[in-house]
Amino acid sequence: MRFPKIAAATSVVLLAAACGGNSESGGGEADSLTVWVMGTSQEPLVEYFEDTEARFQESHPGVSVEVEFIPWPDAQESITNALAGGDAPDVLEVGNDQVSSWAAQGALMDITEQVEGWDAAAGIDPKALEYGTYEGVQYGVPWFSGVRTLYYRADWLKELGHEPPETWDELVEVAEDIKAEYEVPGFAAPTDFTNGIASFIWSNGGEIAVQNGDTWEGRLTDPATVEAIEFYAGLTTDGISPQDYVGQNELIALADMANSELGMYIDGGWALTSMEEQAGDPSVIEDIAAAPIPGAEGIAPAFAGGSALTVFTTTEHPDLAFDLLTVLGDEEGGKGYADVAGFFPAYPHLLESEEYQEDPDRAAAATQMQNTRFFPTTPRWTAADQDNKILPSAVLEIVQGGDSEKVLEAANEELTSILNEPVE
Missing domain, CATH: 3.40.190.10 (Periplasmic binding protein-like II)
Known part of the structure; x- marks a missing residue:
């Protein structure tokens, strides 16, 4: 796994040559997939993505996962540039309240059928999953939440x-x-x-x-x-x-x-x-x-704030990108990221465990997470x-x-x- 220039520069947009264009064109398996994550690099996050890559390679050996951290203030410009033909990711994190906006601009791929066939989706908070839709189409999957x-x-x-x-x-x-x-x-x-x-x-x-x-x-x-x-x-x-x-x-x-x-x-x-x-x-x-x-x-x-995982519309390997999304967003991947980032998984039954309910620093939020709402999905x-x-x-x-x-x-x-x- 490569983290381009992360150690030296986390306050600027990190755009590497490795993106959808780095993958093999045509029908072959990609050499690599790129994930854009909002925020700045921290050692626990690096370790999380190393574990994610190892899990992903169990099904797709030889395909590397390249992670680029995009500071939140730079997200708008970075995604807009990607839409205009610049370097672009395969999998993209966006704020859960931004899914409809980016979907309307054509930045996100329709993943309705893939989500319907993904077993783990049945355990996701249905309200949070619905918040990843726009005009009845699924564009994003909840990654984590915070209240x-x-x-x-x-x-x-x-x-x-x-x-x-x-x-x-x-x-x-x-x-x-x-x-x-x-x-x-x-x-x-x-x-x-x-x-x-x-x-x-x-x-x-x-x-x-x-x-x-x-x-x-x-x-x-x-x-x-x-x-x-x-x-x-x-x-x-x-x-x-x-x-x-x-x-x-x-x-x-x-x-x-x-x-x-x-x-x-x-x-x-x-x-x-x-x-x-x-x-x-x-x-x-x-x-x-x-x-x-x-x-x-x-x-x-x-309000259940948080982020959604999406597949960027220009990816050359949409099926492979969605496979990576599921590794990031299933119970293991979603909980793993939420824990290291200080948030909560999008799977309500996980919040009922002693790990959350008996931790004085997390119990109140875990309880609050079971009573959430969302803003207008537009x-x-x-x-x-x-x-x-x-x-x-x-x-x-x-x-x-x-x-x-x-x-x-x-x-x-x-x-x-x-x-x-x-x-x-």
Whole structure:
């Protein structure tokens, strides 16, 4: 297995000559296949791919697997260049919320029939598998997932006689007690935080948008959605969450949590490493624990972020590329990558094991992983959320004093319009 220039350069796009074009053309077996993985190289990941290559070569001896790490900020340009005829992979990792967008642009191969004949697919979370489709066609297979949970100061809650909050009422009660006792904000509710806001909406029975036939309908004006958004915005206007977080995303709360300046906030497991780096007193990290996100009446659903494995449309060996995808994405391969990368496998029954449920660092997320949701499966979701920030902007306007009914009516019209724009 070769990792082109990985040790020397992980912050730039690593494009090697080895790709689909390095394989034999025509009907012969390929000499090599290339996998593009998003992120940067780390020794545990290198070891994982070495094991993957060995497993793959049990069925395809002599075919090497070449792995190239593409930093996430460079992914758009790299895939676009590959579509234009540049160096391209055979197997490609994309964010699970990007499958429909790249499928619409012609970057991904239709793997519907292959997935239907793949035994391991029966054990994958069906909702996650469906999220890899676009217009009824399967383009991606879940590789791993990650969810956000509620981080809290376990020592403070113990001193206050509280368990981690499981409902909105309990969240407010615990946050108020933290502020009264420790003179720091009890909870952070940043307004530029679609993933967090969505959990509040879903937990109250609301929706962001639903598909009716070929048409998308915004649901930001539905009573359950409105109530959830008003509650989330009210956390700031009522003083539970400080004004400093208005207009900000969850990253602003990370340093506060790591330095005993905040009692609770929502973030993913990947945040712990950053907390360790930013903590003035490293021992504080030992007192930070996680629990499922509290909802209106119980655990709130969380967006199941993660990545999908796809076959790039220009591969010269589609069947072989899909075989490699199955080695990466079956229970052994999917769990193996999730473990070394700090995420969770896409196979729900694996999360029920003691390995996840009894590990204090992973138990909350493993439980949260069993209550997940997904954003609208359309290429236009990126335009609605990342480009136009429709939901965060509406929450921001309400926090700043806007009339929620008028704000959400306008936001809903914009959301519906953007989701129904033609896909270029």
